[in-house]
Amino acid sequence: MKIAAAPAENQIDVSTHYIRDTIRDAIVDRRLAPGTKLSEADVGALFNVSRTLVRGALQALSYEGLVNVEKNRGAFVAYPSPEEARQIFATRRMIEPGILREAAKHIDPSHLQHLRQLLMEEGRLINERGQTARRAEIKASGDFHLMLASMTGNAVMQRFMDELVARSSLVIALYGQSAISSCGHQEHQDIVTAIERKDIEHACKLIVHHIDHIEADLDMRENRGSDLREAFRL
Incomplete structure (x- = not known):
């Protein structure tokens, strides 16, 4: 029996989750220091994905308090006071x-x-x-x-x-x-x-x-x- 292909939106979710989890692991493992800039273009190039997917991952990390997204500046690994x-x-x-x-x-x-x-x-x-x-x-x-x-x-x-x-x-x-x-x-x-x-x-x-x-x-x-x-x- 063939398994139907996942809808496009589900494929996007999986990719976004993978990027989020990979960045999250790098932060938790202290491979990414607080204050590190997470350019959508740079991260997208590293993972070979669109900036849209990267943006979703960074927004998810911002909800967890691990990334700060600043208007007109971009995203940075959070720098807790x-x-x-x-x-x-x-x-x-x-x-x-x-x-x-x-x-x-x-x-x-x-x-x-x-x-x-x-x-x-x-x-x-x-x-x-x-x-x-x-x-x-x-x-x-x-x-x-x-x-x-x-x-x-x-x-x-x-x-x-x-x-x-x-x-x-x-x-x-x-x-x-x-x-x-x-x-x-x-x-x-x-x-x-x-x-x-x-x-x-x-x-x-x-x-x-x-x-x-x-x-x-x-x-x-x-x-x-x-x-x-x-x-x-x-």
Whole structure:
């Protein structure tokens, strides 16, 4: 049986989503620094697509707070102010203990196994050298928080945390100290140990302390822009 071709508008959606996700990954992985200009023409040339598709992707990223679209100037990777950075982490302190309490209602041995596997991968990456390993470590650190959100079974909460983690990565890219891990591996282990012991209130205190630690590592110094071709490895 033949499968009908997707309508043109669906094909556009797929292309736009791919461009959005690729740019998003480059931002979250810190391959694109805050303030980097995202020219529609340059991005379109890199992906070999029309500026219309690029514009849709950049607009979608602007809704997430990852890209700023400025009239008569174009699009730029968002450059969060120190106050925005504080608000992002203040929001995480309010939200993540609730996520943890909700996740605890659903966590089973398979969930704990997945968390431990993620921690093993995170630990392996910490011991590796090079920029690629560093970026993978940052992603694994964020994935820990996203995995906890996924265990709530609440799709809205998962999307919200996805945005918060992405914006946190942007803040860390701009203000983080390179000598310090973006997200404490040992603190993740302590949180999982508390969950395994069913001491959820202690786990909640640990996750707030953990977020405090991440924010304390920010030095509010500026970073430079990035090269688009290098960021997307095209």
